[in-house]
Amino acid sequence: MATAIPIVPIHELAGHVGQSVTVRGWLYNRRSSKKLHFLEVRDGFGIVQCVVAEAEAGDELFARAGTLTQEDTLGVTGTVRAHPRRAGELELAVTGIEVLARTVAPYPISPKEHGTEFLMDHRHLWLRSRRQHAALRVRHTVVRAIRDFFDERDFTLIDAPIFTPSACEGTSTLFQTDFHGQPAYLSQSGQLYMEAAAAAFGKVYCFGPTFRAEKSKTRRHLAEFWMVEPEVAFADLDGAMDLAEDMLCSIVTRVLGERRSELATLERDIGRLDAVVKPFPRIGYDEAIRRLAEAREARRDPAAAPAPQWGQDLGAEDETVLSEGFDRPVMVHRYPAAVKAFYMKRDPLDPRLALGVDVLAPEGYGEIVGGGQREDDLGRLLESLREHGLPQQAFEWYLDLRRYGTFPHAGFGLGLERTVAWLCGLGHLRETVPFPRMLTRLGP
Amino acid sequence: MATAIPIVPIHELAGHVGQSVTVRGWLYNRRSSKKLHFLEVRDGFGIVQCVVAEAEAGDELFARAGTLTQEDTLGVTGTVRAHPRRAGELELAVTGIEVLARTVAPYPISPKEHGTEFLMDHRHLWLRSRRQHAALRVRHTVVRAIRDFFDERDFTLIDAPIFTPSACEGTSTLFQTDFHGQPAYLSQSGQLYMEAAAAAFGKVYCFGPTFRAEKSKTRRHLAEFWMVEPEVAFADLDGAMDLAEDMLCSIVTRVLGERRSELATLERDIGRLDAVVKPFPRIGYDEAIRRLAEAREARRDPAAAPAPQWGQDLGAEDETVLSEGFDRPVMVHRYPAAVKAFYMKRDPLDPRLALGVDVLAPEGYGEIVGGGQREDDLGRLLESLREHGLPQQAFEWYLDLRRYGTFPHAGFGLGLERTVAWLCGLGHLRETVPFPRMLTRLGP
Secondary structure, X not given: OOOOOOEOOXXXXXXHOOOEEEEEEEEEEEEEOOOEEEEEEEOOOOEEEEEEEHHHHOHHHHHHHOOOOOOOEEEEEEEEEEOOOOOOOEEEEEEEEEEEEOOOOOOOOOOOOOOHHHHHXXXXXXXXXXXXXXXXXXXXXXXXXXXXXXXXXXXXXOOOOOEEOOOOOOOOOOOEEEEOOEEEEEOOOOHHHHHHHXXXXXXXXXXXXXXXXXXXXXXXXXXXXXXXXXXXXXXXHHHHHHHHHHHHHHHHHHHHHHOHHHHHHOOOOHHHHHOOOOOOOEEEHHHHHHHHHHHHHHHOOOOOOOOOOOOOOXXXXXXXXXXXXXXXXXXXXXXXXXXXXXOEOEEOOEEEEEOEEEEEEHHHOEEEEEEEEEOOOHHHHHHHHHHOOOOHHHHHHHHHHHHOOOOOEEEEEEEHHHHHHHHHOOOOHHHHOOOOOEOOEOOO | OOOOOOEOOHHHHHHHOOOEEEEEEEEEEEEEOOOEXXXXXXXXXXXXXXXXXXXXXXXXXXXXXXXXXXXXXXXXEEEEEEOOOOOOXXXXXXXXXXXXXXXXXXXXXXXXXXXXXXXXXOHHHHOOOHHHHHHHHHHHHHHHHHHHHHHHOOOEXXXXXXXXXXXXXXXXXXXXXXXXXXXXXXXXXXXXXXXXXXXXXXXXXXXXXXXXXXXXXXXXXXXXXXXXXXXXXXXXXXXXXXHHHHHHXXXXXXXXXXXXXXXXXXXXXXXXXXXXXXXXXXXXXXXXXXXXXXXXXXXXXXXXXXXXXXXXXXXXXXXXXXXXXXXXXXXXXXXXXXXXXXXXXXXOOEEEEEOEEEEEEHHHOEEEEEEEEEOOOHHHHHXXXXXXXXXXXXXXXXXXXXXXXXXXXXXEEEEHHHHHHHHHOOXXXXXXXXXXXXXXXXXX
């Protein structure tokens, strides 16, 4: 090929209409007729149709194009022009093909249907498929939106440690390792560390992987997932809810703005996302229980599970039923303290309740945010540790935050993968993460 | 306090000169004379001097201010005015103080000198100190600069998994855990996964924690550290070096632009950072060996360690000696293949050499970047696995990348903490990370 021909990434072809360019990438698909080959070529930035017409390409090039198979590595040279039928799309009228590498065997992932386990075993190749590509680009945009949101609001990023020294709340859901002779546990949450950091930086967040060794094999569980956890000094429960609401709106706006074509690839109903605007409904736990009882009544199905009683935590099914009553995320606040973590502040107006909040995504995607206001009174926190049967010794450093300059503060955690699953309309978390880790999946 | 008085973060006081505001935060320091208390108050966004003058404050307020101790939680109301001596600085002429919480015991970290172990045991409080605060804000800016750099250049973020299924290169430096009955190892690098992702997205990066169980107890080692790892399809060794150079310049420019005051707090010699501009010197391994021999000769110290012979890897001391010859990072490329990883591509001009590069930071901060071009030929990669005594089975998925659409590609890894240590001029990595994990440190 002449060196003067520029190599252009597919998403920048629009700047080269009428010019001769080279696209470098891989054959995604080929359809051939007697006198035409239609090569779909992908380069990671897009997919473009490359047309090899026998009449223009000549015999040799036309014949060579006919031998190409999926995932061959190619440099395709041609003239950029409008696609004859698809408005706004471009194609390449091919004048040359350099075969950079041939696949050594038929590509395992063909257009035909494959089983999920087969695709997961070939995750390193499956990433090249259109839907997987789209979902992971949405994931990147969500990460970017989250970081921008907090950075623009003067939060300081404080990476939480992964190795933690004590199994504070039992070891059943913790992964353990030998840390130079001591047991160490992989973090389930950076929250306690963020509370320490909030006293130093006012507004902080961490955003990294967290780990849960649950034996759950559901579409909503991963062994390894990313969580963003902001914490704000002098904020209360309402402040945490306002922040979560603003963050979620910011994420949705960004994804709708930047990832329309990926959502279209995923066949996502955009209207469901357009509805996600402030204010989100905020309902107390009491009202949630009432709504669940009413919904149970309305179903008139004797086989259905009973609605939860006051005092019980909500299950995944309850969350789905609740979310069905709203077109946007719903915030359920002030759960019974007994079913929530030791660090939650009691509601001064009703000490049976904790100042916590769960945000449930629409369409049954479940809890995407959990948070609230933290107990800032040393005496009450000590009492709560005792009530939960937790060893004070392991929390001495955390108690120090109440001994030296205690302060009201609140925050939350947002699960990245559940958020991406909801935004993309995906049925399973495994497609929201490049290399998922689940109960029965540790590779590739 | 009157509700009309706004609560203003310290870094926004400049917009309120002459007005009455409330600063909410913690007492950082108090100096008192007969008629004046100087309170240094910090709120996470800055530190401001608050002046309580007996003549204006009245007896009660003046007496109360005299009882305040370090880390008491305060709402301090006063008028914003220029600091009488420090140009550009503001102070508060105090008219009211609300004591939000008193510390329950003297604050453990006083202005006097403390031992490192004591400070590390109190890391959750030490974060509030001026130098620690400054270093972690620089860290945040470096993270931001890195992500912006790649996002602006159309890289896709692909988070690499932490749990990996096989101990490919021996278990001695790996942390192991039980993953639902199978052994899993905590990732030391996301590179192999990024190579798979580069075939799907063209340009990718991961940025997350990585783990090394080395028994090293040096100022340059952490058990848990963050690494950014870009990988670029169709890039070669020169492309990787260009990218690393551009990235490092972008980071330095950003830190100099946004973190001048933090660098001043850390007493960093800014001139050393101003010198970090393109082009960085690029020297071959051969020249590095020659330079080290010359430097060894010039020292005329019979007790000094001998310079490395051709064929040996460079040690930390060698890196320091090499870096002393340059005022900016130096790129050392084309090491002997025998001392480098199995996945490195051989130099076609001299097959003894690998197309790898290490970037050494100035001032003896050691290797901050390692990378290069990857072997893209299936046969040669299989041979290299055999030469390195590695089990082919564990790499079948990685070999697939050479079976289906193999392509030249290159990338590198940058260690975040070493980069921050260099930029901040810190003597030890432990101050570059909020809650460091080292051979002898797993808490708080």
